[in-house]
Amino acid sequence: MSDFLLLGRFIRYLEIERNASSKTVEAYQCDIRQFLDFCCMEWEIRPVDLDYNRIDRLMIRLWLGSLMSSKAAKSTLARKSASVRSFLKFAYKRGQILHNPAHMLMNPKKEHRLPKTVRxxxxxxxxxxxxxxxxxxxxxxxxxxxxxxxxxxxxxxxxxxxxxxxxxxxxxxxxxxxxxxxxxxxxxxxxxxxxxxxxxxxxxxxxxxxxxxxxxxxxxxxxxxxxxxxxxxxxxxxxxxxxxxxxxxxxxxxxxxxxxxxxxxxxxxxxxxxxxxxxxxxxxxxxxxxxxxxxxxxxxxxxxxxxxxxx
Known part of the structure; x- marks a missing residue:
């Protein structure tokens, strides 16, 4: 799979098999594309040349670290991490990668803020x-x-x-x-x-x-x-x-x-x-x-x- 075609298959899976809402699909697509763009930038390659088997746990951590450096909220980090985990799990189960680098990866903990309410x-x-x-x-x-x-x-x-x-x-x-x-x-x-x-x-x-x-x-x-x-x-x-x-x-x-x-x-x-x-x-x-x-x-x-x- 090249030029993020695998991402397209994952998005169709969310829409058809998971019946995910349009907002959920949009968020997943944005998060995963951001991660794949980060991989291409780190390896100095074009999206068409991306080999998903090169992705390892260290690359995921480097990406999350860059998001932390940009002051991303903990809830944002948790969501983006979950998006990438779901995508790589999908790729592994569909035989597109030999191993799942996100397996056993710990999600960043969310901040537990109490909901705002009105009396x-x-x-x-x-x-x-x-x-x-x-x-x-x-x-x-x-x-x-x-x-x-x-x-x-x-x-x-x-x-x-x-x-x-x-x-x-x-x-x-x-x-x-x-x-x-x-x-x-x-x-x-x-x-x-x-x-x-x-x-x-x-x-x-x-x-x-x-x-x-x-x-x-x-x-x-x-x-x-x-x-x-x-x-x-x-x-x-x-x-x-x-x-x-x-x-x-x-x-x-x-x-x-x-x-x-x-x-x-x-x-x-x-x-x-x-x-x-x-x-x-x-x-x-x-x-x-x-x-x-x-x-x-x-x-x-x-x-x-x-x-x-x-x-």
């Missing part, structure tokens, strides 16, 4: 600040209520169709990573906001509304399916009115959804299913947030609790 009272106040005297205002409230009520991802919300919504049973069908389907319930505030929006939704359709747009649950002011950047701007706008959290993105609402459920006694496995996580380890990051919450409650309420100064 329930702040979220309630945020919903009240959204003006609903227009179809677009009703749409915005419905979007914010649904994001917080379900914890769905931004991409899942953008991809929603009207047929995915069951208002009578107060639940919505979403397609998550790897096209995994799940059903998520939502509460009365989201249900009311959605009904009010749907009553005015026809006013958002127009000459620019195509067939796919007519199926979309949420429409822009010009009658097109909503897009990620629009939702990100809306969330940032409304969150900035009520809180000082540094990160004002749709994922903050997802983090808040999971953390508030855990604070109120929901089981971690239930939250895993609601979030659509394939691995329980991805959900367990929220237990750290709740431990901090419980510690603060204990310090405030218990007469013999230690004070922050005593730590």
């Amino acid at each position: 329930p009272d702040e979220l309630g106040l945020m919903m009240e600040t959204i003006e609903t005297d227009s179809p677009s205002g009703k749409r915005d409230l419905a979007i914010m209520e649904l994001l917080y009520s379900t914890g769905m991802r931004l991409s899942e919300l953008v991809g929603l169709n009207t047929s995915d919504l069951d208002l009578n049973r107060k639940r919505v069908k979403v397609f998550g990573k790897g096209a995994r389907e799940r059903i998520i319930p939502f509460g009365d505030p989201a249900s009311t906001a959605l009904r009010n929006y749907l009553a005015d939704r026809p006013q958002l359709t127009g000459s620019k509304t195509g067939e796919d747009d007519r199926n979309a649950l949420f429409l822009t002011d010009s009658g097109k399916r909503v897009y990620p950047r629009l939702i990100q701007r809306k969330v940032s706008l409304y969150l900035s009115r009520v809180c000082e959290v540094s990160q004002k993105s749709p994922h903050v609402l997802r983090h808040s959804f999971a953390t508030h459920l855990l604070d109120r006694g929901a089981g971690i496995r239930v939250i895993k299913e609601l979030l659509g996580h394939a691995d329980l380890a991805a959900t367990q990051i929220y237990t750290g947030t709740s431990v901090e919450h419980l510690r603060n409650v204990y310090r405030t309420a218990h007469p013999r609790a230690d004070t922050p100064d005593s730590e």
Whole structure:
């Protein structure tokens, strides 16, 4: 294989056999191409002359070391390392290399940062600040209520169709990573906001509304399916009115959804299913947030609790 043709085969494997999302495929492709470019530069060869059997563990470590020198975040290093490991494992299993140099290679450890969240009272106040005297205002409230009520991802919300919504049973069908389907319930505030929006939704359709747009649950002011950047701007706008959290993105609402459920006694496995996580380890990051919450409650309420100064 030459000129990175093996990379092309790996990308098709991700798309067809692994059913990976477009963002995942794009990230893998970028990471692996960066590594192969690094190998070509170190060996002073053209991509067409690259021999994958020359790649060894030392070359991988040299590449990761160069990324560390450029101040890449630990999470970035871990992701790029995992991308290259998957690629070389694929190449070995397909008989394209004689040995797997990434076998037993230790991944750089990620920084375990607690998710950014917003308090329930702040979220309630945020919903009240959204003006609903227009179809677009009703749409915005419905979007914010649904994001917080379900914890769905931004991409899942953008991809929603009207047929995915069951208002009578107060639940919505979403397609998550790897096209995994799940059903998520939502509460009365989201249900009311959605009904009010749907009553005015026809006013958002127009000459620019195509067939796919007519199926979309949420429409822009010009009658097109909503897009990620629009939702990100809306969330940032409304969150900035009520809180000082540094990160004002749709994922903050997802983090808040999971953390508030855990604070109120929901089981971690239930939250895993609601979030659509394939691995329980991805959900367990929220237990750290709740431990901090419980510690603060204990310090405030218990007469013999230690004070922050005593730590």
